[in-house]
Amino acid sequence: GPAQRLALPQSRRLSRARRLRRQWEGDDIDLNAAIEVLIDRRLDLAPDARFFMRPGSQPCASSTLVLLDLSASANDLASDAGTTVLDLEKQAAMLLAQATSGEGDRIAVHGFCSDTRAAVYYYRLLEAGAPVATALGRIGAAQARYSTRLGAALRHAGTLALRVAGERRAIIVVTDGEPSDVDAHDPRYLVDDAREAVLELRGRGVSVHCVALDAKAEPQLRAMFGFRGYRIVTNPAALPQALVRAYARATP
Structure with a gap:
C-alpha cells in the first residue's frame, strides 16, 4: 500500500x-x-x-464523488522520478478514500475520458459506501486515453451523486488541464459546457470543486468553477494533500 x-x-x-x-x-x-x-x-x-x-x-453525513480525468494527457510524466499524472491521480484518490473510511462519510471514485460527444467513457472505480480495499485493484488498473469532455462527465456524475444518501453531496474533479475533444473546434465551447454543468449541479445542492495540475489553465478553471471553486497544485507530489483540502472545503 x-x-x-x-x-x-x-x-x-x-x-x-x-x-x-x-x-x-x-x-x-x-x-x-x-x-x-x-x-x-x-x-x-x-x-x-x-x-x-x-x-x-x-459534522453532517456527506457523500463525495472524486472524478478523475483519465484522458491521454494524464500519461505525461509529472516528475523526474518517472511518475505520471495518472499515477498521482490514482494515488491521491486511494489515499483520500482510505483516510475517510470510518469517518461516517461516503466516498466514490469515478473516472472519465471521451472520444467525441458520441463516446464518453465513464468508469465507476469505487462506489460510495463500498469497502475501499475491494476497489484498490480497479483504481490501480485504470488507464488514461482519449480526451476530456468534462461537461458530459459532470452531468453523469451529478446524476449518480444525487442518488446517494447524504445531507451534503460534493463532486471533486481532479484534472491536469482544461477540457478538450477532437470534435470541439472552438476551445471555449467545452469550457462553457462544463460551466453550465457546474451551475446546474450547484443549483441542485451539489458542491463542485476542482483540483488541477496546470497553472496555464487558470482562466478556464475560473470560468468553469468560479472564484474559489478550484485549487491549482504546482507541485504534483502535493496532489494528495490538496485533494484532502478540497474535500474538507467541499464537506465542511
Whole structure:
C-alpha cells in the first residue's frame, strides 16, 4: 500500500457547538462567502451559492464523488522520478478514500475520458459506501486515453451523486488541464459546457470543486468553477494533500 499517510483536518472530528459556514440555508449570512458570490457574478463566472451560516454541533453525513480525468494527457510524466499524472491521480484518490473510511462519510471514485460527444467513457472505480480495499485493484488498473469532455462527465456524475444518501453531496474533479475533444473546434465551447454543468449541479445542492495540475489553465478553471471553486497544485507530489483540502472545503 502507499507509504504516505493523510490526516483529515481536525475540525471534522469536533462535536462541540460551532458555527457552520458555507451552508445552503441558515439564519445568518457568511460574509466572506457572499463576497465571493458577488465577485463571481460580476465576472460572469459560476458562483458557489452557499453563503449562509447556521448553528451546528456534529459534522453532517456527506457523500463525495472524486472524478478523475483519465484522458491521454494524464500519461505525461509529472516528475523526474518517472511518475505520471495518472499515477498521482490514482494515488491521491486511494489515499483520500482510505483516510475517510470510518469517518461516517461516503466516498466514490469515478473516472472519465471521451472520444467525441458520441463516446464518453465513464468508469465507476469505487462506489460510495463500498469497502475501499475491494476497489484498490480497479483504481490501480485504470488507464488514461482519449480526451476530456468534462461537461458530459459532470452531468453523469451529478446524476449518480444525487442518488446517494447524504445531507451534503460534493463532486471533486481532479484534472491536469482544461477540457478538450477532437470534435470541439472552438476551445471555449467545452469550457462553457462544463460551466453550465457546474451551475446546474450547484443549483441542485451539489458542491463542485476542482483540483488541477496546470497553472496555464487558470482562466478556464475560473470560468468553469468560479472564484474559489478550484485549487491549482504546482507541485504534483502535493496532489494528495490538496485533494484532502478540497474535500474538507467541499464537506465542511
